[in-house]
Amino acid sequence: MGTRKGMEVSIGIAEAVMMADVDVIPAYPITPQTHIVEHLSELVADGHLDAEFVPVESEHSAMSCCCGSVAAGARTFTATSSQGLALMHEILFIASGMRLPMVMAVANRSLSAPISIWNDHGDVMAARDTGWMQIFVENGQEAYDHMMWAFRVSEDHDVLLPIMVNFDGFILSHVVEPIEVWSPEEVKQFLPPYKPPYRLDVDKPWTFGAVGIPDIYLETRMAHNEALIDSQKVMEKAWDEMAEVVGRKYSVLENYKTDDADIVFLTMGGISETCMTAVDQMRDEGKKVGVIRLRMWRPFPFAEVAKELGGRKVVLAVDRALSTGGCGGPVASEIKAALYPLDKRPQVVEFIAGLGGRDVTIGDFKEMYDKGAAVAAGGAVPPYEMVGVRA
Amino acid sequence: MSSDLTNVFAAKMLPKRELFSPGHRACQGCAPALAMRYMLKALGPDTIICNSTGCIEIISSSYPESAWGVPWIHVAFENSAAVASGVEAGLKAMMRKGRIPQRKITVLAQAGDGGSMDIGLQAISGALERGHDMIYMCYDNEAYMNTGIQRSSGTPWGAATTTSPAGTQSSGQNTWKKSLAEIAVAHHIPYVATACVSYPFDFMEKLKKAAAVNGPALIHVFAPCPTGWRCASDIAIRLGRLAVQTAAFPLYEVVDGKFRITQNVPHLKPLKLYLGPQGRYNHLTDDQIEYLQGELRRRYGLLVAKAEASQE
Ligand SMILES: Cc1ncc(C[n+]2csc(CCOP(=O)(O)OP(=O)(O)O)c2C)c(N)n1
Ligand code: SF4
Ligand SMILES: [Mg+2]
Numbered sequence: 102m103g104t105r106k107g108m109e110v111s112i113g114i115a116e117a118v119m120m121a122d123v124d125v126i127p128a129y130p131i132t133p134q135t136h137i138v139e140h141l142s143e144l145v146a147d148g149h150l151d152a153e154f155v156p157v158e159s160e161h162s163a164m165s166c167c168c169g170s171v172a173a174g175a176r177t178f179t180a181t182s183s184q185g186l187a188l189m190h191e192i193l194f195i196a197s198g199m200r201l202p203m204v205m206a207v208a209n210r211s212l213s214a215p216i217s218i219w220n221d222h223g224d225v226m227a228a229r230d231t232g233w234m235q236i237f238v239e240n241g242q243e244a245y246d247h248m249m250w251a252f253r254v255s256e257d258h259d260v261l262l263p264i265m266v267n268f269d270g271f272i273l274s275h276v277v278e279p280i281e282v283w284s285p286e287e288v289k290q291f292l293p294p295y296k297p298p299y300r301l302d303v304d305k306p307w308t309f310g311a312v313g314i315p316d317i318y319l320e321t322r323m324a325h326n327e328a329l330i331d332s333q334k335v336m337e338k339a340w341d342e343m344a345e346v347v348g349r350k351y352s353v354l355e356n357y358k359t360d361d362a363d364i365v366f367l368t369m370g371g372i373s374e375t376c377m378t379a380v381d382q383m384r385d386e387g388k389k390v391g392v393i394r395l396r397m398w399r400p401f402p403f404a405e406v407a408k409e410l411g412g413r414k415v416v417l418a419v420d421r422a423l424s425t426g427g428c429g430g431p432v433a434s435e436i437k438a439a440l441y442p443l444d445k446r447p448q449v450v451e452f453i454a455g456l457g458g459r460d461v462t463i464g465d466f467k468e469m470y471d472k473g474a475a476v477a478a479g480g481a482v483p484p485y486e487m488v489g490v491r492a
Numbered sequence: 493m494s495s496d497l498t499n500v501f502a503a504k505m506l507p508k509r510e511l512f513s514p515g516h517r518a519c520q521g522c523a524p525a526l527a528m529r530y531m532l533k534a535l536g537p538d539t540i541i542c543n544s545t546g547c548i549e550i551i552s553s554s555y556p557e558s559a560w561g562v563p564w565i566h567v568a569f570e571n572s573a574a575v576a577s578g579v580e581a582g583l584k585a586m587m588r589k590g591r592i593p594q595r596k597i598t599v600l601a602q603a604g605d606g607g608s609m610d611i612g613l614q615a616i617s618g619a620l621e622r623g624h625d626m627i628y629m630c631y632d633n634e635a636y637m638n639t640g641i642q643r644s645s646g647t648p649w650g651a652a653t654t655t656s657p658a659g660t661q662s663s664g665q666n667t668w669k670k671s672l673a674e675i676a677v678a679h680h681i682p683y684v685a686t687a688c689v690s691y692p693f694d695f696m697e698k699l700k701k702a703a704a705v706n707g708p709a710l711i712h713v714f715a716p717c718p719t720g721w722r723c724a725s726d727i728a729i730r731l732g733r734l735a736v737q738t739a740a741f742p743l744y745e746v747v748d749g750k751f752r753i754t755q756n757v758p759h760l761k762p763l764k765l766y767l768g769p770q771g772r773y774n775h776l777t778d779d780q781i782e783y784l785q786g787e788l789r790r791r792y793g794l795l796v797a798k799a800e801a802s803q804e
Binding site (some may be wrong): 124125127151152153155156157158159161162163165166167168169170171172173174175177191192195199294301302303306307308309310311312313314317 | 537538539540542543549550553554555556558560561562563564565566567568570571573574575576577578579580581582583584585586588589591592595597614615617618621622
């Protein structure tokens with residue numbers, strides 16, 4: 102068991118990246134991610150971490166630089182948010198399509214316009230289909246643990262895909278939490294050094310990033326998709342082994358007080374913790390309500406979601422992003438897709454909450470519950486609602 | 493930096509090995525493809541290439557074939573300099589940490605004129621400024637050839653392209669070709685040179701120097717494209733010579749900020765000799781040619797003055 106230290110979650114992430122003995126860190130500042138790369142540059146400057154810190158001139162170059170260093174065979178980390186993730190967009194597809202394993206911490210923040218530095222999931226949802234593994238962590242410990250875990254999964258030869266570890270900007274990135282740090286022995290036991298199956302090696306010259314003519318493009322995309330779907334097995338194995346090493350067990354989704362719940366919330370990211378508090382209070386009032394927190398977003402756990410939600414009366418899907426002019430919330434739309442093939446489907450009541458850093462309170466969750474209870478009692482399913490919006 | 497004898501090339505001293513293989517899909521008489529062949533003869537097998545999207549990438553890497561006998565990576569159009577930064581940083585870290593053996597490996601990023609002077613300029617500037625030990629090479633065929641001969645900021649004044657056509661109200665490109673080498677010089681890097689495929693030994697010697705310096709180097713190599721320039725496919729080399737001899741593309745190097753003209757042209761040839769065989773200049777009037785010639789000569793004079801001032 103490692104020691105427990107109070108630290109800002111961003112600093113914790115940087116410390117975990119140091120423990121993972123990363124080789125290259127291409128970095129560009131953007132709020133609320135900046136503290137991670139600032140701290141990494143300090144760790145390098147003070148000789149605690151032997152790595153190349155590359156202060157690139159843009160996020161587009163940060164992601165391009167990551168592709169180069171991974172292709173050279175180096176363990177690579179970067180972090181970004183919002184506009185930075187958007188600027189990387191083109192290269193995100195290439196990093197995953199070329200099967201280049203790397204870890205990126207994304208401190209989730211809304212997208213402009215209007216410019217906003219505050220938290221929602223608009224940035225990562227715009228990068229949803231880039232072919233990366235994407236998970237959401239809820240607290241400092243999860244964020245810390247999942248750095249080691251992310252390298253291990255990403256670099257697994259059955260996966261070889263980049264991964265985004267998403268965590269809420271400010272709400273999580275800037276708070277001080279107790280974090281149990283890993284010992285060097287624990288890291289060694291869990292995370293082997295990166296052994297690339299292919300690299301830019303002058304003794305064995307490979308061509309990376311060749312032209313995919315119509316005869317091969319389709320197969321390449323299929324292989325990529327299968328690898329992404331199959332990465333779930335590797336994730337689960339790594340979670341199991343992490344539990345053996347540090348005693349904390351994670352999974353694709355987590356249930357909170359759901360055993361007898363007819364109505365369940367489905368949340369992702371930091372608001373889950375507020376939601377759990379609201380559930381505690383509602384339980385005290387005798388309401389049969391629970392929360393399912395989704396940790397794994399890509400690949401999407403269709404089977405687990407169908408299994409956990411299938412028997413309920415009402416699912417309250419709480420999204421932190423808006424598919425403008427479309428279905429409403431991206432998470433809700435995935436949930437509905439998971440439920441559609443079932444014979445007996447719960448009703449899905451959709452909420453879009455906390456865009457651009459608007460607070461989502463315990464009271465908000467209680468109101469959402471009341472709307473769900475009305476549907477459970479036979480009321481019509483309302484269209485998706487933007488929680489707390491002023492007319 | 494001195495150019496010792498090992499840097500002096502002669503035809504029979506060139507390595508026989510072709511690290512850029514024949515059988516690729518370039519057009520007949522493609523000088524950029526020739527530039528690749530020379531480049532790898534100069535740099536040898538311990539070289540990693542980071543290539544931008546463009547003609548060279550497309551003609552050399554159609555899966556499952558590859559013309560490259562050295563490790564090669566293509567990521568996107570505007571970022572080969574950033575990719576090379578990552579390769580260089582990765583090798584450096586891994587060598588320092590004992591993960592791979594210590595060894596001199598040349599990392600070269602390259603793109604065409606469009607990938608360099610337009611969309612990739614920021615990434616180049618960043619990589620040069622950060623001081624990575626790498627070579628950036630722009631092979632300049634003076635337009636976006638891969639996408640069908642559109643103008644770039646490397647297209648010369650007067651040249652007709654598919655987006656700077658000659659019409660009743662226009663005479664082709666109406667802006668001046670960007671001086672990429674001078675932009676690189678402004679980054680205060682140790683080595684910058686222009687080169688031309690028609691002067692292969694000069695080109696290869698410059699590549700060797702670029703590889704030898706500690707830190708970033710940039711080479712801007714002129715490479716005629718018969719398809720895009722609308723000329724016969726057997727005159728790319730002749731056109732390259734004429735470009736140098738008419739001051740359309742002077743050859744020089746800048747070592748630690750000091751300019752030196754590497755191909756002196758005491759008596760510049762008439763520009764018409766260079767423009768004449770190229771369909772892209774067909775529409776120019778004698779007056780326009782005169783005007784262009786005057787401007788190119790004025791600039792050549794400035795370059796000569798800089799070289800002279802560098803000697804003082
Ligand atoms: C972001 C992006 N924009 C546009 C393109 C389309 N594109 C591919 S190659 C190219 C032109 C390349 O021109 P240049 O760099 O001069 O190389 P050349 O083809 O002339 O050798 C363009 C516009 C692209 N691939 N990516
Ligand atoms: S278009 Fe020009 S540069 Fe491209 S392959 Fe043909 S000759 Fe070479
Ligand atoms: Mg070009």
